[in-house]
Amino acid sequence: MSAASDIAGFIPAYPTRHEARLPLLQLVRTLRENAIGTYTKDTFERDIIVYRLLFKPMIMANHPELIRHVMLDNAANYERDPVGKRMLEPGLGNGLLTSEGADWKRQRRMMAPIFQPRRLAGFAEIMTEYSAALADKLVRLPAGQTVDMAEQMMLLTLDIIARTMFGADASTDVSAVGTAMDRYQVTVRPNIPDLLGLPRWVPRPDAAEGQRALAEMDAIINTLIQRRRDRAAQGGELGSDLLGLLLAARDDESGSTLDDREVRDQMATFFLAGHETTATALAWTWYLLSHAPAVEAKLHAELDAVLGGRPAQYADYDKLVYTRMVIEEALRLYPPAHTTARQAIADDRFERIDIPAGTMMIISPWIMHRHRLYWQNPDAFDPENFAPGKAASRRRYTYLPFGAGPRICIGQGFAMIEAVIILATLAQKLRARLVPGAKVAPVAKITLRPSPDLPMTMLPR
Numbered sequence: 001m002s003a004a005s006d007i008a009g010f011i012p013a014y015p016t017r018h019e020a021r022l023p024l025l026q027l028v029r030t031l032r033e034n035a036i037g038t039y040t041k042d043t044f045e046r047d048i049i050v051y052r053l054l055f056k057p058m059i060m061a062n063h064p065e066l067i068r069h070v071m072l073d074n075a076a077n078y079e080r081d082p083v084g085k086r087m088l089e090p091g092l093g094n095g096l097l098t099s100e101g102a103d104w105k106r107q108r109r110m111m112a113p114i115f116q117p118r119r120l121a122g123f124a125e126i127m128t129e130y131s132a133a134l135a136d137k138l139v140r141l142p143a144g145q146t147v148d149m150a151e152q153m154m155l156l157t158l159d160i161i162a163r164t165m166f167g168a169d170a171s172t173d174v175s176a177v178g179t180a181m182d183r184y185q186v187t188v189r190p191n192i193p194d195l196l197g198l199p200r201w202v203p204r205p206d207a208a209e210g211q212r213a214l215a216e217m218d219a220i221i222n223t224l225i226q227r228r229r230d231r232a233a234q235g236g237e238l239g240s241d242l243l244g245l246l247l248a249a250r251d252d253e254s255g256s257t258l259d260d261r262e263v264r265d266q267m268a269t270f271f272l273a274g275h276e277t278t279a280t281a282l283a284w285t286w287y288l289l290s291h292a293p294a295v296e297a298k299l300h301a302e303l304d305a306v307l308g309g310r311p312a313q314y315a316d317y318d319k320l321v322y323t324r325m326v327i328e329e330a331l332r333l334y335p336p337a338h339t340t341a342r343q344a345i346a347d348d349r350f351e352r353i354d355i356p357a358g359t360m361m362i363i364s365p366w367i368m369h370r371h372r373l374y375w376q377n378p379d380a381f382d383p384e385n386f387a388p389g390k391a392a393s394r395r396r397y398t399y400l401p402f403g404a405g406p407r408i409c410i411g412q413g414f415a416m417i418e419a420v421i422i423l424a425t426l427a428q429k430l431r432a433r434l435v436p437g438a439k440v441a442p443v444a445k446i447t448l449r450p451s452p453d454l455p456m457t458m459l460p461r
Helices: 022-033 064-073 082-092 103-115 116-137 147-167 170-186 192-196 207-233 242-248 260-290 294-306 316-319 321-333 414-429
Strands: 049-051 056-061 078-080 145-150 340-344 348-350 354-355 359-361 430-434 439-444 448-451 455-460
Touching: 022 049, 056 064, 064 348, 078 082, 078 242, 082 207, 082 260, 082 340, 103 116, 103 242, 103 260, 116 147, 116 414, 116 455, 145 147, 147 170, 147 207, 147 242, 147 260, 147 354, 147 414, 170 207, 192 321, 192 354, 207 260, 242 260, 242 455, 260 321, 260 414, 260 430, 260 448, 294 321, 294 414, 316 321, 316 414, 321 414, 340 414, 448 455
Parallel strands: 056 359
Antiparallel strands: 049 056, 078 340, 145 455, 340 359, 348 354, 430 455, 439 448
């Protein structure tokens, strides 16, 4: 019997799917408030949808082979979409998420050694330490006290990324980086000037608040960079944390290193990708488990058998098979990176479809993960979708939580190890239950967050 049937048809929350495309002004307004709220029902049933938006050719690429074509086979012909770059570059600069061409390849070569397994094992010790501390804190809460579990996951992953990035330099000041990044994200929404490709000097709503938040974040990061460089100049160590590794990184081909601005851009990128996305995925995991007692019981059985009451560690990762299945299913239903886009540089063709230069290719994990052509009961929570052996029968490029092709997320291993350690360590000690009557909905900004919050009570096991 599948987990979906065990939970009496529980269908997690998702926005209304419209019968017809929204009028232009309503579409732009909805894009600003919740990007995934713009989709029509047939988007989840058709594989390729060709249309125009503000006179720009668009293709909704829901065909796995078209996704492969754009993101792998002919990736050189497709650049990051200009709208997304215009929104992200003020905060992330020219980091891995926003750079292109030779510059991106150089950065990728320099970043790759940082995420090798031997490095991840050291970072996992930090994940275990902070996860165990939060578990102890939550089980001691007074009975019935409500906590925002989304906020708890944000604070936990912020502590972890701060320690892995800054090591001994991590302090209360570093939390201000996360706060500033959160404030900046609120301002990152598509506006008419962005959609029209107007220059940056054209006013955008909330731009001033976004700039203030970035200035606060940069002041802290730049101070930490300079402090580390000064230490090295005096004969000290750069350190084995992410900051030290970035400062020491050298391109094997050119011999070049990263300057302070490049280090800052990578740190901002890591903060977003290594803190926000994992926290969001875990928040949705707790929401799903709260509605799925049969899934939760199976998860607890695995944790008891593998861990026997101790916190999860790096060496447990391969043994926690069902724990990973639960997280992978949460990533299917609520992919933090919900939508990506590529723009054709030159004319192209896929099967019988012409793709003129300038065409925007929309690739949405939110849609692909719930598409009627590729999943059975696509809206239901069922970790058995990721049972051992299922991957071989699943069509490739229908599951894209970390992207695909050369630009697949370099921190995928870090994120999965972190999510498994956190979930396993906390679920060993407690059950989290959504407050009765609480209404939770997915809202797509930079990442796919639960809104307005995730009020839960803790039940010690």
